[in-house]
Amino acid sequence: MRAKERPGAYIPVRPSHAMPCQRVPAVKQYLCPHCAAANRVPEGRDAGQAKCGKCHELLLTGAPVEVTGAQLAAHRAGTKGAALLLDVWAPRCGPCRSMAPQFAQAAKALEPDVRLLKLNSDAEPAAASALGVSGIPALFLIRDGKVIAQTAGAMPATQIVAWARGALAAG
Numbered sequence: 001m002r003a004k005e006r007p008g009a010y011i012p013v014r015p016s017h018a019m020p021c022q023r024v025p026a027v028k029q030y031l032c033p034h035c036a037a038a039n040r041v042p043e044g045r046d047a048g049q050a051k052c053g054k055c056h057e058l059l060l061t062g063a064p065v066e067v068t069g070a071q072l073a074a075h076r077a078g079t080k081g082a083a084l085l086l087d088v089w090a091p092r093c094g095p096c097r098s099m100a101p102q103f104a105q106a107a108k109a110l111e112p113d114v115r116l117l118k119l120n121s122d123a124e125p126a127a128a129s130a131l132g133v134s135g136i137p138a139l140f141l142i143r144d145g146k147v148i149a150q151t152a153g154a155m156p157a158t159q160i161v162a163w164a165r166g167a168l169a170a171g
């Protein structure tokens with residue numbers, strides 16, 4: 001409510017940061033999959049078309065990004081305003097290999113709200129065991145650095161997308 005404007009009345013000057021109903025812009029931040037630089041994408045910009053300010057490659061490529069344990073940690077710390085969906089897999093695992101094209105398909109549907117990552121548990125056993133992986137393929141949905149949902153077993157792309165969207169909507 002504004003102060004009543006009466007002649008001679010003192011009207012307080014409102015500092016701009018105290019203006020009511022001011023929205024905080026929803027800035028998204030992603031790590032560049034090519035050079036690992038953190039990039040902010042302002043609200044209203046299409047994150048799917050945004051390019052890295054450092055190396056000028058696309059931040060989101062419509063495909064999952066293969067990460068090491070260290071790179072996974074960097075994405076968890078540096079991704080803001082968007083979720084991460086991690087597929088923990090291994091080359092020796094048949095169901096993992098059969099799900100790979102389905103997971104790639106899901107990236108096209110879930111970006112830019114969700115960045116899809118893949119972690120090879122044979123190459124990065126410490127990172128996989130830190131997540132508590134028992135069976136693979138295992139999917140982890142991560143928001144603000146925290147695992148908010150997880151599941152295991154191969155799924156078609158439509159089911160991966162529905163599971164991720166449902167988990168994000170639930171909390």
Ligand SMILES: [Zn+2]
Nearest residue numbers: 032035052055
């Ligand atoms: Zn880059």
